[in-house]
Amino acid sequence: MKSVLIAIAFAGTLLFGGAFALLSTNTDYVEKNAQRFIAAQIENKIQEDFGLSADLSSKDSNPKLHMLKNQFSGQARKLENQLFSDLPDRIATQIATMCVCGSTAEQAKEKYRQTKKKVKRLIVDSLKDAALSFETAIDNVNQLIHAQYYIVTQRLIADLKIFTGSNATLFLIILSTALLKKDSLRPIWIAAIFLLAGTLTSTFFYLFNQDWFYTILFNDYTGWAYLIYIGLVSLFLADVLLNRARVSLKILEIFKSAGSLVPGC
Numbered sequence: 001m002k003s004v005l006i007a008i009a010f011a012g013t014l015l016f017g018g019a020f021a022l023l024s025t026n027t028d029y030v031e032k033n034a035q036r037f038i039a040a041q042i043e044n045k046i047q048e049d050f051g052l053s054a055d056l057s058s059k060d061s062n063p064k065l066h067m068l069k070n071q072f073s074g075q076a077r078k079l080e081n082q083l084f085s086d087l088p089d090r091i092a093t094q095i096a097t098m099c100v101c102g103s104t105a106e107q108a109k110e111k112y113r114q115t116k117k118k119v120k121r122l123i124v125d126s127l128k129d130a131a132l133s134f135e136t137a138i139d140n141v142n143q144l145i146h147a148q149y150y151i152v153t154q155r156l157i158a159d160l161k162i163f164t165g166s167n168a169t170l171f172l173i174i175l176s177t178a179l180l181k182k183d184s185l186r187p188i189w190i191a192a193i194f195l196l197a198g199t200l201t202s203t204f205f206y207l208f209n210q211d212w213f214y215t216i217l218f219n220d221y222t223g224w225a226y227l228i229y230i231g232l233v234s235l236f237l238a239d240v241l242l243n244r245a246r247v248s249l250k251i252l253e254i255f256k257s258a259g260s261l262v263p264g265c
Contacts, residue, residue, distance in 0.1 A: 002189065005178045005189070005192065005193060005196065006175060006178045006179065008196060009171050009174040009178055009192075009196065010171075010175055012167065012168075012170075012171030012174075012196075013168055013171040013172045013175055016164045016165075016167040016168035016171060017164075017168040017171075017172075019160075019164040019168075020161060020164040020165045020168050023157060023160055024161065030157060031149075031150075031153055031157070034153045034156050034157055035149045035153055037156075037212075038144075038149065038152060038156065038216055041213040041216060042065075042068070042144065042213065042217075044213070045068065045213045046068060065144055068141055069138055069141040069142065072134050072137045072138050072141065073134075073138060075134050076131050076134035076135060076138065079127050079130050079134065080131055082127055083124065083127045083128065087123075088120050088123040088124050088127070089120060091119070091123055092115075092116045092117075092119040092120035092123060093116060095115065095116075095119045096112045096113075096115040096116035096119065097112070133218050133220075136217075136218055136219050137217040137218050140152050140216070140217045140219070141217065152216065155216075156216060156221075158221075159221040159222060159223060162222075162223060162224060162226060163222070163226055166226055166227050166230070167199060167203060170195060170199050170230065171196075171199065173195070174195055174196050174199075177189060177191075177192040178192055191238075194234045194235075194237050194238040195230075195234050197233075197234065197237050198230050198231070198233040198235075198236075198237060199230055201233050201237075202226065202229050202230045202233050206222060206226065236248055
């Protein structure tokens with residue numbers, strides 16, 4: 001087990017350390033490949049949404065990018081119309097009506113008022129956040145229309161640096177821990193195994209389980225939250241395998257009891 005841990009940790013350190021070094025030093029090569037990756041994601045999206053082939057390196061790419069921009073603009077306007085309409089108020093009213101309860105009429109009225117106010121605020125905030133995301137996407141498409149790849153590309157590269165640098169550091173910690181020979185440090189080896197499992201799992205989800213098109217255009221990068229994600233995954237795996245998920249189930253119960261939008265009657 002220890003030799004396997006050392007081998008995987010050593011390979012991970014070399015792989016992610018090398019990738020981080022490449023991202024940090026060979027900037028021209030990285031930027032060109034990042035631009036190709038961004039272009040491929042957008043070309044696939046145009047093909048998917050409009051049934052049109054797109055080559056962002058060709059002269060006829062701008063009209064297709066404008067189509068994508070118009071699509072985002074239409075969705076943003078729709079959200080803004082909903083925001084300034086009576087839709088949030090009507091939805092909040094319906095939800096608040098479901099909880100007209102209390103020992104007296106006055107208590108029921110007060111609970112209705114508080115619930116409606118809380119739900120309406122949540123709906124409005126959600127619509128604002130969504131509209132702002134589309135505005136960000138429109139700005140990014142504008143930059144691509146004018147062949148200004150630099151800003152969009154640098155955001156992607158910065159996130160990849162955090163991803164590769166974090167993984168390289170974690171694999172180095174796991175390798176250093178695995179090389180310790182004292183039997184009294186065996187609990188640390190166990191922790192290293194779970195950290196390794198969490199890192200590998202998080203790496204898989206980072207690379208293959210996110211829609212890179214929306215990540216790039218909406219600036220929805222993981223950033224430093226990736227380290228928190230690895231920590232949570234590692235702790236969850238340890239809780240499931242060593243503690244029969246007692247802590248996870250307890251946290252789930254707390255969220256179920258405290259996370260309801262509508263106060264219970």
